[in-house]
Amino acid sequence: MKRLLSALLILSLATGLAAAEETSFNRVRMPNNKGKEIKALLTFSDNDKAIEVRPKKGQAVKVPYGQIDKCSYEYTESLTPILKPSKTHWLQIQYHDQDAHEVLVLRLHKRNYIRVLDALKAHTGIDAELLGNADKRRGDLFAKH
Secondary structure (H helix, E strand, O other): OHHHHHHHHHHHHHHHHHHOOEEEEEEEEEEOOOOOEEEEEEEEEOOOOEEEEEEOOOOOEEEEHHHEEEEEEEEEEEEOOOOOEEEEEEEEEEEEEOOEEEEEEEEEOOOOHHHHHHHHHHHHOOOOEEEEOHHHHHHHHHHOO
16 A cells, blocks of 8 residues: 555656756857857756747846737758858747837757747747748648648
């Protein structure tokens, strides 16, 4: 009987921990106050029910899931000064903080942008709207699902 109770207790603790999950991505960049891109850690926290972005330098940003108004993903291609093509993945999170409307812009790494979009949907229930050249990437976005 003690073993059964112990097993049930362990199972209920494990289930509770699994329900409150955090998913983090470290290959993310965000603009600082001067517009320069800096490395950041993006976390979807079910414990806090918020998206948290912690830049290497500067102030962390915390956006509660309930304050998110809209998310969008955009894929851009451009030529760098040395005429090398640059492909960039952007996530824009529009949210409200009291009466103010805010926008959080993140540059995603080519190796994890699909996982970030999946985590956005899994944790917040919000699908990112596909903008601009994202239609060209639509096959990549949905082929791996």
